[in-house]
Amino acid sequence: MQFDIEKAIPVLERTPQVIEALLNGLPDEWIYSNEGGDTWTPIDIVAHLIFGEKTDWIPRTQIILGEGSRQFVPFDMEGHIKERKGKTMSQLLDEFTILRKENLALLKGIDFSGEILDKTGIHPQLGRVTLRQLLAAWVVHDLTHIHQLSRVMAKQYEEAVGPWKQFMGVLGGKR
């Protein structure tokens, strides 16, 4: 599938609703459990998405389209810890919804005609990347975290499902 801004925006628009439908009002055990060790809980993941709205996708779009340095600011993989602090899941979900709406308003304000999607920036690890790749990565990043949320939640029932584990793709099973 070729990247097409008109087909990417509908996915980006839906993510806050998807994540809110999945997590809002769930019993705490589902939202404060992780996959063991220092893996992320659902609340960490939502805080990470908020931090991405603030520091990643639109700020990097602006670097690509701006007049200054093309160099992206490195993304802080611990940035969610501060975002999460003292907030409930419901507050984080509201915050993510608002930030995403604001960021999509900025995105929709960009004139995507001509060669603009071929413009580039410099990613600290990946090197030169295009605006097209950045925006496709924003979509796939949303999907990565929906994927992760479903896996983190399923993990909590790894024992409870007994022999069904072998049929459950999300638990490494074959279906």
Add this chain to the structure above:
Amino acid sequence: MQFDIEKAIPVLERTPQVIEALLNGLPDEWIYSNEGGDTWTPIDIVAHLIFGEKTDWIPRTQIILGEGSRQFVPFDMEGHIKERKGKTMSQLLDEFTILRKENLALLKGIDFSGEILDKTGIHPQLGRVTLRQLLAAWVVHDLTHIHQLSRVMAKQYEEAVGPWKQFMGVLGGKR
């Protein structure tokens, strides 16, 4: 996490909203694309969930709790093909929402006190399984298909993300 019917139902209740938020109204390319070969598209997955509502989770609960044979009817992994036929995504999402609501009403009508969750049925491949395992598997089955939907969608942008693929867990990357 121990299986607790009061914590399982909220997940089962949310699944139709999650899937509707993710898929309803999306451009066709997202919902009719698969991961190659005879893998499933999002529309196949929703049809499979409908077929499960009709023939899997509640019917098997009724077999466990009924007076007749404990033997489950084998599940038809091709059953979604008939369910999907001639229907739009929007129709399928509505159908899934209604069936899930009806099935949860039946589930909530069961008295889960005593040892009822220890009652068993005979799965054609897995052998003797408890009602507790069946209901936990229903939850994880929902999560498996949310997991799969996010992966099938992400797959469509595997090329478009360029070097970001290596950071995208849903595409086999390391984050």
